[in-house]
Amino acid sequence: MVRNPGRRAALLDAAIDTLAEEGARGLTFRAVDTRAGVPVGTASNYFANREDLLAQTSIRTYERFMPEQQEWENVLVGPRDRAKIAEVMRATVTRLAANPNVYLATLELQLEATRRPELRADLTARVRSDLDANIAFHEQSAMPGGRDTVLVLYLAMNWLVTEHLTLPGVLAPEGDLEGLVDRVIAQLTLKG
CATH class of the missing domain: 1.10.357.10 (Tetracycline Repressor, domain 2)
Structure with missing residues (x-):
């Protein structure tokens, strides 16, 4: 090659x-x-x-x-509380939505993976590893909540971006992306 x-x-x-x-x-x-x-x-x-x-x-x-190094470092600045989780999630959703073709290509790859076992195995391993790394980072950085908080945020934020990019009219009456992130965070029950 x-x-x-x-x-x-x-x-x-x-x-x-x-x-x-x-x-x-x-x-x-x-x-x-x-x-x-x-x-x-x-x-x-x-x-x-x-x-x-x-x-x-x-x-x-x-x-x-992947976020820039400064975005990673920002997570560790200031108190680790609900407001920090909201700030991090707003930055994440904004970053994902700012690259619509990358996100939409990811969705296409996931759909294609339903027909291609090798691609499914590769994507599953990569996404699972990323989710595990996010859970570990959340816990190591002493953010409130734990594994379930990260899982709920993963599910909510991915679908929020998917809906925003594929059917923007569905959520438009509910507010902008940042406001919707804040609403998701407000509904979390944070332990720890």
């Missing part, structure tokens, strides 16, 4: 945009090459087959969703 990290990232970003805008059926090497503005055949030099392209694209979506 060819080793040019910049071009590889550009191809994966093109795959993300293709997934988001055309769905999994539209994800072909030719579509990725065209969207990336590279000669036809370039993507096939970087990825062994379509399954490899899907798997590598799923990794790239996670890379693009």
Whole structure:
């Protein structure tokens, strides 16, 4: 396989945009090459087959969703209370919603995983590891609540972003994203 990290990232970003805008059926090497503005055949030099392209694209979506170091460090500044959880969740939801194609590509990958056992196994392992890491970070940083708090936030925030990006009219009368995050946090019963 060819080793040019910049071009590889550009191809994966093109795959993300293709997934988001055309769905999994539209994800072909030719579509990725065209969207990336590279000669036809370039993507096939970087990825062994379509399954490899899907798997590598799923990794790239996670890379693009990762918060900047300052966002991580901010969690540890100030009191660890309900207001801090709300602040962290508002930042997370804003970051996810700010990259609609990345989020929508993630949804497409999850749907595609229902038909591809290897992709399902990879995504399941990655998402489970991420959830476990979030639970551990929450507990180690002495945030109120515990495992259940993180699980409820994970479920609520993911669906909030999904609804916002796919059917924005459903929640629009209820308020903006930040206000909806605050409403979710207000309903939490925090122990500890």
